[in-house]
Amino acid sequence: xxxxxxxxxxxxxxxxxxxxxxxxxxxxxxxxxxxxxxxxxxxxxxxxxxxxxxxxxxxxxxxxxxxxxxxxxxxxxxxxxxxxxxxxxxxxxxxxxxxxxxxxxxxxxxxxxxxxxxxxxxxxxxxxxxxxxxxxxxxxxxxxxxxxxxxxxxxxxxxxxxxxxxxxxxxxxxxxxxxxxxxxxxxxxxxxxxxxxxxxxxxxxxxxxxxxxxxxxxxxxxxxxxxxxxxxxxxxxxxxxxxxxxxxxxxxxxxxxxxxxxxxxxxxxxxxxxxxxxxxxxxxxxxxxxxxxxxxxxxxxxxxxxxxxxxxxxxxxxxxxxxxxxxxxxxxxxxxxxxxxxxxxxxxxxxxxxxxxxxxxxxxxxxxxxxxxxxxxxxxxxxxxxxxxxxxxxxxxxxxxxxxxxxxxxxxxxxxxxxxxxxxxxxxxxxxxxxxxxxxxxxxxxxxxxxxxxxxxxxxxxxxxxxxxxxxxxxxxxxxxxxxxxxxxxxxxxxxxxxxxxxxxxxxxxxxxxxxxxxxxxxxxxxxxxxxxxxxxxxxxxxxxxxxxxxxxxxxxxxxxxxxxxxxxxxxxxxxxxxxx
Ligand SMILES: Cc1cc2nc3c(=O)[nH]c(=O)nc-3n(C[C@H](O)[C@H](O)[C@H](O)COP(=O)(O)OP(=O)(O)OC[C@H]3O[C@@H](n4cnc5c(N)ncnc54)[C@H](O)[C@@H]3O)c2cc1C
Numbered sequence: 268x269x270x271x272x273x274x275x276x277x278x279x280x281x282x283x284x285x286x287x288x289x290x291x292x293x294x295x296x297x298x299x300x301x302x303x304x305x306x307x308x309x310x311x312x313x314x315x316x317x318x319x320x321x322x323x324x325x326x327x328x329x330x331x332x333x334x335x336x337x338x339x340x341x342x343x344x345x346x347x348x349x350x351x352x353x354x355x356x357x358x359x360x361x362x363x364x365x366x367x368x369x370x371x372x373x374x375x376x377x378x379x380x381x382x383x384x385x386x387x388x389x390x391x392x393x394x395x396x397x398x399x400x401x402x403x404x405x406x407x408x409x410x411x412x413x414x415x416x417x418x419x420x421x422x423x424x425x426x427x428x429x430x431x432x433x434x435x436x437x438x439x440x441x442x443x444x445x446x447x448x449x450x451x452x453x454x455x456x457x458x459x460x461x462x463x464x465x466x467x468x469x470x471x472x473x474x475x476x477x478x479x480x481x482x483x484x485x486x487x488x489x490x491x492x493x494x495x496x497x498x499x500x501x502x503x504x505x506x507x508x509x510x511x512x513x514x515x516x517x518x519x520x521x522x523x524x525x526x527x528x529x530x531x532x533x534x535x536x537x538x539x540x541x542x543x544x545x546x547x548x549x550x551x552x553x554x555x556x557x558x559x560x561x562x563x564x565x566x567x568x569x570x571x572x573x574x575x576x577x578x579x580x581x582x583x584x585x586x587x588x589x590x591x592x593x594x595x596x597x598x599x600x601x602x603x604x605x606x607x608x609x610x611x612x613x614x615x616x617x618x619x620x621x622x623x624x625x626x627x628x629x630x631x632x633x634x635x636x637x638x639x640x641x642x643x644x645x646x647x648x649x650x651x652x653x654x655x656x657x658x659x660x661x662x663x664x665x666x667x668x669x670x671x672x673x674x675x676x677x678x679x680x681x682x683x684x685x686x687x688x689x690x691x692x693x694x695x696x697x698x699x700x701x702x703x704x705x706x707x708x709x710x711x712x713x714x715x716x717x718x719x720x721x722x723x724x725x726x727x728x729x730x731x732x733x734x735x736x737x738x739x740x741x742x743x744x745x746x747x748x749x750x751x752x753x754x755x756x757x758x759x760x761x762x763x764x765x766x767x768x769x770x771x772x773x774x775x776x777x778x779x780x781x782x783x784x785x786x787x788x789x790x791x792x793x794x795x796x797x798x799x800x801x802x803x804x805x806x807x808x809x810x811x812x813x814x815x816x817x818x819x820x821x822x823x824x825x826x827x828x829x830x831x832x833x834x835x836x837x838x839x840x841x842x843x844x845x846x847x848x
Contacts, residue, residue: 270451270452271451271751271752272447272448272451272457272752272753272754273750273751273752273754274750274751274754274755274756274791275750275751275791277458277459277460277461277480277482277754277756278480278483278485280456280457280458281458281461281478281480281485281487281489282487283456284315284317284456284458284478284487284489285487285488285489287313288313288490288491288492289313289314289315289456289489289490289491289492290307290312290313290314290491290492290493290657290661291303291307291312291313291314291315291491291492291493291494291495291654291657292314292315292316292317292475292476292489292491292493292494292495293307293314293315293316293317293495293497294316294317294463294476294494294495294496294497294498294505295316295318295325295496295497295498295499295501295502296316296317296318296321296322296323296443296447296457296459297318297322297323297325297326297327297328297443297497297499298323298327298439298442298443298446298643298646299327299497299499299638299640299641299646299649299650300316300318300495300497300498300638301316301322301327301443301444301446301447301450301646302446302646302647302649302650302674303316303495303497303638303650303653303654304316304446304447304450304455304457305446305447305449305450305453305455305650305674305679306647306650306651306653306654306672306674307450307455307654307657308450308453308454308455309449309450309453309672309673309674309677310654310658310669310670310671310672310673311669311670312654312657312658312661312669313454314450314454314455314456315455315456315457315489315491316447316450316455316456316457316458317457317458317461317462317463317476317478317489318457318458318459318460318461319460319461319462319463319481320459320460321459321460321756321757321759321760321764322440322443322444322447322457322459322754322764323439323440323443323444323764324764325499325500325501325607325608326499326500326607326608326609326610326640327439327440327442327443327499327643328439328440328443328607328763328764329439329522329524329605329606329607330439330522330607330643331522331524331549331551331558331560331562332436332437332438332439332551332643333370333434333435333436333537333549333551334356334359334360334367334434334435334436334437334643334644335352335356335434335435335642335644336349336352336353336356336394336397336398336434336644337349337352337353337642337644338374338390338391338394338432338434339547340352341390341393341394342390346393346397349394349397350397350398351645351648352642352644352645353394353397353398353399355644355645355647355648356398356434356435356644357398358647358675359435359437359442359644359647360435361678361682362677362678362679362682363437363442363445363678363679363681363682363718364682364684364689364718365681365682365689365714365715365716365717365718365719366437366438366441366442366445366681366682366715366718367435367436367437367442368435368436368437368715369433369434369435370433370434370435370436370536370537370551371431371432371433371434371536371537372431372432372433372434372536372537372538372539373414373417373418373429373430373431373536373537373538373539374387374429374430374431374432374538374539374540375414375418375421375426375428375429375538375540375590376426376427376428376429376430377425377426377427378425378427379425380425380541381541382541384408384427384428387408387430388408388430390430391406391407391408391430391432394406394432395432400433404433406430406431406432406433407430407431408428408429408430408431409428409429409430409431410427410428411423411426411427411428413428414426414428414429417429417431417535417536418534418535418536418538420532420533420534420591420593420594421538421590421591422589422590422591422592431536434537436537436551436553437643438716438767439643440763440764440765440767441716441764441765441767442643442679444680444753444764444765445679445680445681445682445718446646446679446680448679448680448681448720448752448753449677449678449679449680452680457754458480458754459754459756459760460480460481460482460756461478461479461480461481461487462478462479462481463476463477463478463505463508464476464477464478464479464486465477465508466494466508466509466633466635467488467490468633471632471633472633472634473494473509473631473633473634473635474490474491475488475489475490475491475494476488476489476491476494477489482756492660492661492664493634493636493657493660493661494634494635494636495636495637495638495653495657496509496635496636496637496638497638497653499608499610499640500517500519500570500608500609500610500640501570502517502610502637502638502640503516503517504570505635505637506629506631506635506637509631509633509635510633511631511632511633511635515612515613515629516612516613517610517611517612517613517640518565518610518611518612518613519565519566519567519570519608519609519610520562520563520564520565520566520608520609520611521562521564521565521566521573521606521607521608521609522560522561522562522563522564522606522607522608522609523560523561523564523575523579523580523583523604523605523606524558524559524560524561524604524605524606524607525558525559525560525575525580525583525601525603525604526556526557526558526559526601526602526603526604526770526771526773527556527557527559527596527600527601527602528555528556528557528600528602529552529553529554529555529556529557531557531594531596531600532550532557532559532587532591532594532596533552533557534550534552534557534591535552536552537549537550537551537552538550538590540590542561542582542586543582543586545563546561546562546563546564546582546586547561547562547563548560548561548583548586548587548590549561549562550587550590550591553771555772556602556771556772558771559583559587561579561582561583561586562609564579566608570608573606573607573608574606574811575604575605575606579606580598580601580604584596584597584598602773602813603769603770603771603773603812603813604770604812605770605811605812609640610640611639611640612629612639628652628653628656630656634660636653636656636657638650638653647674647675650674651672651674654672655671655672680718680720681717681718681719681720682718682719683719684718684719685719692714692719693711693714696710696713696714696721696722696725697710697711697714699722699725700713700725703725703728703729704737705725705728705737705741709738709741713741713745716766717748720748720752723748723752724744724745724748725744727744727747727748728740728741728744731743731744739782739786742779742782742783742786743786745766746761746783746786746787746790747790749761749765750787750790750791753765755787756791757801757804757805758780758783758784758787758801758802758804758805759804759805759808761783761787762776762779762780762783762805763808763812769808769809769812769813770812773813780805784798784801784802784805787801788801
């Protein structure tokens with residue numbers, strides 16, 4: 268079996284799904300769907316998954332990227348949820364050490380603002396106990412002067428002190444991909460750019476889906492014993508297709524993230540606080556950039572096109588400039604941004620919505636299972652509840668028994684370090700990279716992006732016989748890996764979700780657009796028409812990500828704007844450029 272998630276095998280995976288009846292078909296390739304496919308395939312089920320755009324192109328690639336234990340939910344008294352989140356956070360750190368990195372967070376406390384010093388210290392104490400935090404890793408409370416010495420950019424007026432705790436961060440899109448890759452290694456069939464158009468029913472029960480491959484236009488009827496709707500913010504659209512939207516409906520909130528150069532907002536640790544009107548603001552350093560995130564804006568527009576409004580950017584800049592008075596961020600300092608929707612079910616009894624996404628699963632009359640959306644941290648546990656239910660339905664149907672969940676003992680893809688500590692693994696890989704002439708910085712980036720799979724990448728690099736400059740030779744190896752193991756089907760998949768360059772390394776993205784289009788074109792046999800289409804798709808995405816700082820985005824890109832970059836030169840010439848030093 269080919270264990271890669273290969274873009275070249277998309278058609279074959281769809282045909283395989285069409286030919287053999289699946290145990291479970293998952294709709295949606297965000298973290299929730301990925302977790303379900305992983306758990307189900309781990310238990311030996313025949314699992315399939317279809318995603319209408321790229322994997323993690325929904326909420327799972329547009330979050331604040333914080334793997335948190337849920338300190339904020341302590342205010343709502345959700346002790347069990349917080350304990351579970353802390354356990355899951357620790358598991359994730361073990362399963363994916365290359366992705367999940369410590370993130371110290373400071374929560375400043377001001378007079379005349381919600382949250383007293385005493386209440387914060389009680390919450391922090393409880394949080395550490397629930398997390399089982401060891402001495403040295405526990406949170407701390409700081410008085411005013413200590414707080415200012417930790418973060419001297421903070422507004423000192425009316426500052427009382429701060430709570431300081433240890434959370435984690437992870438690249439959300441890569442986390443989703445690594446979970447999908449782990450599912451693929453267990454045999455799951457998964458395809459991006461494959462959209463569910465409708466359901467197939469047998470005797471009133473949902474028995475399959477009609478799927479369209481959006482890259483070829485070919486349609487596939489796919490049958491499965493159980494179908495799970497893991498479409499996050501789109502879950503109601505899927506339920507509408509099933510005529511089962513009558514019960515609890517989704518409540519959507521919008522979140523916006525803006526990226527500025529680190530030197531413009533050089534915070535020493537993440538800072539989290541409530542802005543005017545209660546919107547939660549996160550300022551997260553991710554050198555060479557700092558990210559400003561705000562969540563919790565009620566949203567009623569189209570699920571497809573949430574966007575960052577002038578009001579959003581003004582609010583973010585005013586609030587951040589108020590909290591860090593020496594900073595004076597301006598609109599033109601914004602280098603990139605993204606906007607995503609969070610979904611939760613609106614309770615029918617008028618209570619406030621439950622943001623924790625715990626337990627509950629909806630089952631329609633036709634048997635469609637809808638997974639409750641929830642945060643990144645708790646994805647494994649939510650998936651377990653769904654797959655337990657799927658297993659029970661299958662057992663009731665024909666007596667087949669599948670084993671219980673094993674994902675708490677299984678590393679995700681890239682996290683299997685063969686018993687080595689992450690530190691030792693990194694040292695070993697750096698040595699191997701040096702032997703191949705790869706510098707420490709690019710090698711470190713590969714390790715934190717691909718974890719143990721960096722070894723495969725090195726093999727590809729070593730086997731490559733091209734005469735390209737080292738940088739492009741490495742890029743080619745990454746693209747080969749990405750196409751064959753991460754189903755990278757479009758240039759934007761690579762530049763945005765596989766590497767994060769568009770958001771966090773804009774200079775690299777600008778430099779790499781032309782070579783990426785060139786090399787992907789060669790590897791995927793794109794003709795001129797396809798190259799132009801890829802450039803247009805990318806241009807639309809770049810406009811959304813980069814068009815925030817004012818002025819025309821295209822004027823700021825470093826190439827001839829009447830042509831897409833790969834068209835600038837004859838393909839032979841472009842290939843030659845890759846080899847020039
Ligand atoms: C701004 C923001 C910040 C956040 N910050 C954090 C954070 O810091 N930490 C944290 O833990 N959580 C955070 N969250 C929450 C978390 O990101 C989401 O709850 C989680 O990613 C939801 O995952 P999902 O798989 O349910 O949904 P999604 O990731 O949206 O996946 C659903 C997928 O279904 C696909 N789909 C829809 N219709 C179809 C169809 N017809 N056919 C095929 N596929 C279809 C969509 O294309 C989409 O990719 C944040 C969310 C947002 C929006």
